[in-house]
């Protein structure tokens with residue numbers, strides 16, 4: 017395939033703090049793996065991070081952190097376009113334009129919006145019906161508001177993808193609903209204006225289902241707001257402590273018994289970090305009831321450290337090199353803006369925003 021015929025890949029990560037191993041196994045590791053074969057575009061979603069109202073200092077610090085972690089994990093600016101979302105102002109303009117074709121109802125029904133709205137309103141259970149949440153959103157006082165940026169989060173994500181005309185979007189399982197909405201918005205725009213402007217992007221096909229990396233607290237996914245993360249930048253001592261404290265159960269009570277969720281989660285992490293032989297050995301020990309969870313955790317911690325320690329060491333070196341970081345993102349912004357400006361010009365033309 018010639019250089020300019022490579023398929024366009026795009027993905028991003030919000031700048032909300034250090035990257036955890038959910039981000040790594042669900043996204044970043046895959047970004048690194050495909051750099052040679054695709055037209056790769058990876059960015060730091062700082063505008064998306066604004067939906068949770070970080071302090072200006074935190075926002076800025078977190079962008080730099082993610083950038084250093086991208087590079088430390090192996091993203092190569094010679095192979096991929098690496099940029100900061102807010103460095104491409106065309107995205108903000110197209111976000112406004114695309115919003116004219118997006119329904120409030122479909123945005124309110126997205127799982128991520130309902131989860132985030134619940135958090136803003138301090139609702140801890142998922143028992144409340146959609147109508148109850150809607151009533152609370154509308155009736156709430158201004159201190160507990162659910163901001164409009166949270167609602168239109170999927171529009172902004174769709175624009176990130178469509179403005180680069182990306183066709184492949186490597187993401188973890190939690191982002192698939194947003195990708196589905198992106199396809200819907202692309203179809204709707206094309207059909208409303210009778211054009212073939214946007215390709216419909218799909219998840220990257222790895223030959224296996226997109227993953228959800230679990231947390232160490234026994235249920236649910238690993239996530240910053242869940243407070244159950246192992247970070248790429250964790251000190252080895254901290255990482256070991258976190259893994260050794262992971263929730264378990266009383267052990268298998270009979271041969272070949274089903275696994276409880278916390279144990280299945282530990283095996284899921286082991287499969288991501290360890291060799292197939294190690295996984296098979298612990299599976300056998302679980303099946304014949306000889307397993308000692310302490311041994312499993314020790315092995316898991318060491319296998320995770322074999323992955324995170326080299327990255328952690330590079331993060332610190334890269335963070336100290338401001339000149340290099342500046343060069344990477346200014347070159348990235350230049351490249352990303354080129355395609356974004358071309359797409360935006362087409363969108364304006366198609367929608368009738370034309371010069372006299």
Ligand code: TYM
Nearest residue numbers: 027028029030038039042043061173187188228229237238
């Ligand atoms: P974000 O910042 O929440 O997560 C970044 C990436 O990490 C993946 N991920 C996980 N994968 C598996 N298991 C987990 N526990 C886990 N936690 C996070 C996410 O699926 C994601 O791939 N909206 C996006 C950022 C974004 C974006 C885009 C992505 C903005 N615009 C355009 C792709 C294309 C987000 O909040 O990801």
